[in-house]
Amino acid sequence: MAAFALPALFFLALCVSAFKDRRRFSNAVLFGLTLLTFSAALLYQVTALPGWAALTIIGLAFAAPTLGTMAIAAFLIANGMTMVRKEGTSPATLLSLLAGLGIFGLIALLIVVPMFHSPVLNGMAATLTLVAAYVSFLFLCFLGYAFLYGRIRVRGDVDHVVMLGSGLVGGDRVPPLLASRLRKGQEIYVAQLARGSRPPVLLTSGGKGSDEQVAEARAMADWLIAEGVPQEHIAVEDRSRTTEENMLFSKEIMRSAVPGYRCVVVTNNFHAFRAAMMARKAGVNGQVVGAPTARYFLPSATLREFVAVFWEHRAVNLSICGALxxxxxxxxLTVR
Incomplete structure (x- = not known):
């Protein structure tokens, strides 16, 4: 049982950290380390099994990641082609396609390089694999914890439901992606009313872009009013241009109305965990929930969110990559 001491310590650290604040990226890393060390502990216990059973489990343990990696790469390429067909070509829409091609490229490199019997090429391939493994580990941490964070339900009374803007169609119309956020916010509003609580204020947040005729927040508020939400239960924050500003300017409005406010921030599910980290950084007192997103859009959007999180922690991540x-x-050099 001593093999499970390390995963138990990581799990305890995760529980303590999440109890203090569920919006930390360190929680995602602790979650990943818990699963990694727990899996290693299980493999260590395999030695107690009969030989045939131990070999079967070990074979599966090494075959599953390989086959799984190839399956994920194929899925990303297929999804990338769908994104290009439906959304056009841009760096954001090409992410899943490039990621899939990159995975297959690395696999091909690891197969071809040993054929040259070059210590330098072998070392370069091994180094690239180490860096890819580190980035992949962080991505799996992000993906797994983001999924768990998205399962957290809204509990208790809230004073405000903040809905983040995401751009308008035709300069003044709410697109489907933004409408899903508004429906989610409206659901929380209705649930709060059903509890017999004081109606929360629906706070729409988003400024006017250079190609927009009205502020996103104004268009969002009009959409909610058309859906039957009383105008007196709606507030508008129409200055923000970024998610960080969404948080900061919305916090000002909420603190002015209710100094000890508690809120829920609504965005799309792929953006929820990163938005939660931004809310924590801005000092917003509340959790973030995600609204549904078209399935074909999720892989590229999730990769984009991870790239943003990786870059936000670039001092640590680039230092570790440099060390590797x-x-x-x-x-x-030593082998040579």
């Missing part, structure tokens, strides 16, 4: 490259270079 240095270790790989030193090992290559």
């Amino acid at each position: 490259v240095a270790v790989g270079a030193l090992a290559t």
